[in-house]
Amino acid sequence: MKFDAILDPDSSPHEVCELGLLAESYGLNAVWTSNYPSSRDPFINLCPLALASSRIRLGPLVVTPYEMHPYKIAKALASLNELCGGRANILTGGPTGVNATMGMDFSRMVGRTRECVEILKRANPDEALNYEGNIYQVRGYKPTWATDEPPFIYIGANKKQMTHMATGIADGLMLGDTTERRLGSSLRLIEDNLATHGRSRDDLAVSCLIAWHVKEDKKLSSSEAKRHLALRGMLDIWFLETFLDAEECKIVDANRANIFTAYKQKTDVIEGVPDAIVDKLVENLSMSGDYDDIDGHIETLKRYRDMGLDEVAFKLHEDQAAAISVIGERILPAFQSH
Known part of the structure; x- marks a missing residue:
């Protein structure tokens, strides 16, 4: 099982870099910047870390085709991917708080997300992309400079329609704030949908966002x-x-x-x-409590792993360096043999 850190939306580029390097030193899989209505640009916020790090993956979440045309998302993602040498992730999906800020509705969520991911995955340095979707069009996009390993593209999905679409085209699927009972049903739904698309379980990384509030003081x-x-x-x-x-x-x-x-x-x-x-x-x-509660959280995570969950993305809030250190020192060692 792999573990990521989702940083607080108020984190500055310098803080993202410092925290990302700390996460890298502990062996975390990825660091994510949060895309909130009043946060910094989630791509630009990762640039210092992209240049300073060497192993950890990094990416923005959630960036939706409501706020940016998929062509613009593709350019930003490819640029970030070049900076970090092919280690970029992105999570896209349905509407977020940004929609309200922009005065946009929530229409055609599944269709918008599908077309966005199709554009992101088809963009390549060797052949001009000409895409004629029902919602979005791209003509003549050919980033000849984008020669690194392609970015890893996640779709955020919890319900049936988005899950069916995501299992057909995404590299990864991220569940949000699920409960143990819902995790089981979601994983079964994912496996059933993968089969309908002719894909195996190994073709899709399944992650789950979990809020991390564990502190020294309960x-x-x-x-x-x-x-x-x-x-x-x-x-x-x-x-x-x-x-x-x-x-x-x-x-x-x-x-x-x-x-x-x-x-x-x-x-x-x-x-x-x-x-x-x-x-x-x-x-x-969420996962909360003091350090005496961590062993119980480890047991929960092991049940999630045994159910078939591949990754966990811990949503951090205050005292992020302390949180990363505890995750690195207590959680990761419990899973190193796997």
Whole structure:
């Protein structure tokens, strides 16, 4: 099993470089920059690390064809890939918070993503790309300088339609904030869809985003996890119903605005949601607690590995250097024999 680090969206290019090199020193597989409405450009933010590192993979997430034409994504990705000598990743997929910032709707999510990935994968230095899609067109794109190993392209997918499309064309698929029960059903769905496309399980790397809030101080961990609950799977009932009863799901659904307000105001006080429910959300949608809880998280990750998960992308928040060090010193050694 491989492990990645998704950096906080407020990380500067210098911080990304420093944290990326720390992750590389521990043997992490990849570092990702977060593409939020008010964050720095996720491609440019990786440039210092691309030049300074030698092994670790790196890429932006999530970059969607809603905010950038796939031709422009292809140029930016190929340029980053050249800087790092063929170690670039990208995660694309459906709409994000950037859509709201740009005043865009969420229409044709699967079709947009499919055409975007087809353009990214067909761009090459040897033959001009002429692509006539239902949504996007590219004519005469031939980056003769893009001769490094091609970037690795992930699609973010949790539900049936996006999963069916992703398993047919992506190099990797990243699940988001899943629960153990949903992970099992998602992996079965992925295998079934791969078979319909004539692909084997080895043809697709499957990753899963997991929020990492483990700290030396359990109270600080709990506070950070509560502040970021609004981001956990967008609190989709499809996830919540695996560990909350129907009445508890209704309470969460009725208080989405309060949960989002807590995130925006950076407070761990969530109005309208009982503490017992908040604690269940933290426990089931993230990895939290203090260092004594790490062995339990390792056992969870081993179950995920045995279920068929290939990679984990830990979403980091505050104290990122400490988080990378703990992951490098406690998590990675537990999986080195595999």
